[in-house]
Amino acid sequence: MTGTVDGLSPFEAVNASFHRAADRLALSDATRDLLCGTYREIRVQVPLRMSDGSSRTVYGYRVQHNGARGPYKGGVRYHQDADLDEVRALASLMTWKTALADVPFGGAKGGIQVDPASLTAGELERMTRRYLHQVSYVIGEHRDIMAPDVNTSAQTMAWMMDEYGRKAGHTPAIVTGKPVELGGSLGREAATGRGTVMILAEAAADRAWQPEDTTVAVQGYGNVGSWTARLAAEQGFRVVAVSDVKGGIFSARGLDLGAVDEHLSATGSVVGMPGTDALTNDELLTLDVAVLIPAALGGVVTSANAERISARLILEAANHPVTPAADDILADRGVVVLPDILVNAGGVTVSYFEWTQNLQQFRWPEKQVNDELRRHIVGAFAAVRERAARHGSTPRDAAFEIGVERVAAAASLRGYL
Numbered sequence: 410m411t412g413t414v415d416g417l418s419p420f421e422a423v424n425a426s427f428h429r430a431a432d433r434l435a436l437s438d439a440t441r442d443l444l445c446g447t448y449r450e451i452r453v454q455v456p457l458r459m460s461d462g463s464s465r466t467v468y469g470y471r472v473q474h475n476g477a478r479g480p481y482k483g484g485v486r487y488h489q490d491a492d493l494d495e496v497r498a499l500a501s502l503m504t505w506k507t508a509l510a511d512v513p514f515g516g517a518k519g520g521i522q523v524d525p526a527s528l529t530a531g532e533l534e535r536m537t538r539r540y541l542h543q544v545s546y547v548i549g550e551h552r553d554i555m556a557p558d559v560n561t562s563a564q565t566m567a568w569m570m571d572e573y574g575r576k577a578g579h580t581p582a583i584v585t586g587k588p589v590e591l592g593g594s595l596g597r598e599a600a601t602g603r604g605t606v607m608i609l610a611e612a613a614a615d616r617a618w619q620p621e622d623t624t625v626a627v628q629g630y631g632n633v634g635s636w637t638a639r640l641a642a643e644q645g646f647r648v649v650a651v652s653d654v655k656g657g658i659f660s661a662r663g664l665d666l667g668a669v670d671e672h673l674s675a676t677g678s679v680v681g682m683p684g685t686d687a688l689t690n691d692e693l694l695t696l697d698v699a700v701l702i703p704a705a706l707g708g709v710v711t712s713a714n715a716e717r718i719s720a721r722l723i724l725e726a727a728n729h730p731v732t733p734a735a736d737d738i739l740a741d742r743g744v745v746v747l748p749d750i751l752v753n754a755g756g757v758t759v760s761y762f763e764w765t766q767n768l769q770q771f772r773w774p775e776k777q778v779n780d781e782l783r784r785h786i787v788g789a790f791a792a793v794r795e796r797a798a799r800h801g802s803t804p805r806d807a808a809f810e811i812g813v814e815r816v817a818a819a820a821s822l823r824g825y826l
Contacts, residue, residue: 414708415734419498422708425733426748427501430809433800440817440826444504447497449473453543455521457536460529467523469540473553474500474516477819478508480551481517482757484558484586485540485565487533490706491520498707499558502728503757505812506750509789512761517553519544525560537565538572545573550582550768556760557586559631559706563598567591582767585760594763596778597756602636603779604755604786605726608747609641609700611790612722620645624698626720627651628690629705630669630679633726633753637704639666646700650693653678654705657693658685695719703730710735718744725749740803748805750812751793758785 417425424445431441450472457465470493473481483503496518504516521540525533547553557566566584570591573583581592589595596603613623625646627638630653638648647663655678658664664685672682680687694701694714701720703709707729710718715738723739723746725731731739731746739746762778773781789808797807820826 415712415732417733419495419707419729420501422729422733423498423501426805426809427505427813429806430813433802433806433810434814434817436813436817437826440820443820443825444475444813444816447472447474447500448476449547450493450497451544451547452493453540455536455540455543457532457539460531467521467536469519469521469543470496471519471544471547471553472496472500472517473547474518475504475816475820476515477816477823477825479513479515480549481553482507482514482556482760483517483519484556485519485521485561485569486558487521487523487525487560488706489522489524491522491559495707496520499728502750504816505809506754507757508812508815509750509793509808510754510758510785511789511815512758512785514554514757514761518558519555520558533565534568537568541569541572542576545576548573548583549577550580550764554582554760554764555584556756557632562586562632563588563593566593582764585763586756587763592763592767594759594766594773594778595775596782597759597763598632599636599640600759600778600782601633601726601753601756602638602640604758604782605633605637605702605704605724605752606640606644607755607783607786608752608790609646609702609724610644611787612724612745612747613646615794616722618699621647623647623700624649625700625702626693626696626698627702627704627726628657628693628709629653629703629727630673631705633756634702634704635670637702637726638664639670642666649698650688650696651679652688652690652693653680656680657688657690658682659688659693659696660685700724703727706730708732710739712738715739716742718742720744723747724752726753728753736803736805746803746805748808751789751804751808754789755782755786758782
């Protein structure tokens with residue numbers, strides 16, 4: 410998402426939720442000023458030698474939002490809309506997310522404003538290494554730790570780790586989401602999707618919904634969306650629709666996700682899967698399903714389509730997919746939105762486990778990773794549910810209250826206020 414949606418930029422939209430929490434917590438003006446801004450923002454030139462011998466310059470960003478609770482932590486995305494305001498918004502979400510999940514990190518985010526589909530594998534590697542070099546003086550295993558995000562992967566993290574190692578020696582904890590062969594954690598690839606499905610199972614149980622009777626639509630079939638869909642289906646939920654950037658597919662009886670993965674591998678898209686009906690991404694959002702899971706980019710549920718959302722429950726697996734204006738419309742209609750800082754916190758939680766393993770030079774079994782993930786995610790869900798019920802607030806308001814309260818307490822104890 411870039412520019413404004415429903416009259417707000419991405420950073421303004423995230424800060425709208427922060428200010429609601431700050432009002433309810435009666436934060437002082439000094440505390441509010443400290444927490445709503447960013448600690449450090451850098452914009453770097455990334456000179457890139459193209460495969461044909463020509464050169465171009467793209468621009469990269471790293472925003473460190475708040476480090477009161479620990480080292481800055483956040484992914485790096487490659488996307489043509491990854492401008493400074495978008496990266497600011499994502500960095501601030503990481504601050505509240507790590508606090509809500511109760512892992513000892515602050516919030517940061519990075520990005521390069523480029524269409525990665527226009528680059529060869531060699532160009533991507535050269536761009537990644539140059540970007541890492543340009544921001545290397547503000548990162549470190551106890552200062553700021555990077556991770557994958559949109560259009561980046563375990564391979565991207567391997568390049569970053571290697572490039573940083575040329576300067577500082579072998580430092581696997583400088584990034585998370587690495588290949589397992591290079592110190593990555595077992596369970597990390599599936600972690601965000603697994604955490605999303607843990608939240609789905611808890612929310613369905615609260616409503617006495619049986620999985621086989623609960624229809625689910627997932628917008629976005631990248632790493633997060635595909636794992637969410639597969640794991641939800643494994644638990645018996647009826648995943649009836651998924652989509653990617655080219656469009657979506659629908660089957661009322663439920664999709665065969667194994668066959669979808671085979672079709673995607675063969676064709677590069679879920680579109681055209683035999684035995685399914687075609688639909689657009691916009692049509693997927695308004696399907697008559699019990700649960701809608703936006704798992705792609707931000708700003709997809711807006712005031713323009715919120716009245717047409719048929720789902721009774723929305724799980725924000727993507728970052729800020731529902732705008733503040735849409736949030737209000739959905740709340741008035743009785744649609745429950747479980748917020749991104751809760752739903753997609755599985756990724757950063759297992760990133761914390763990976764970081765811990767790297768510092769200790771010790772690997773956890775996958776069962777231990779998943780058990781600890783469940784403890785953090787279910788604990789965060791229970792805390793949000795209890796506060797929302799006690800205060801009569803929405804889950805988003807409750808989640809932000811918890812996150813902001815924890816960061817404010819840490820900032821005060823450290824003497825920032």
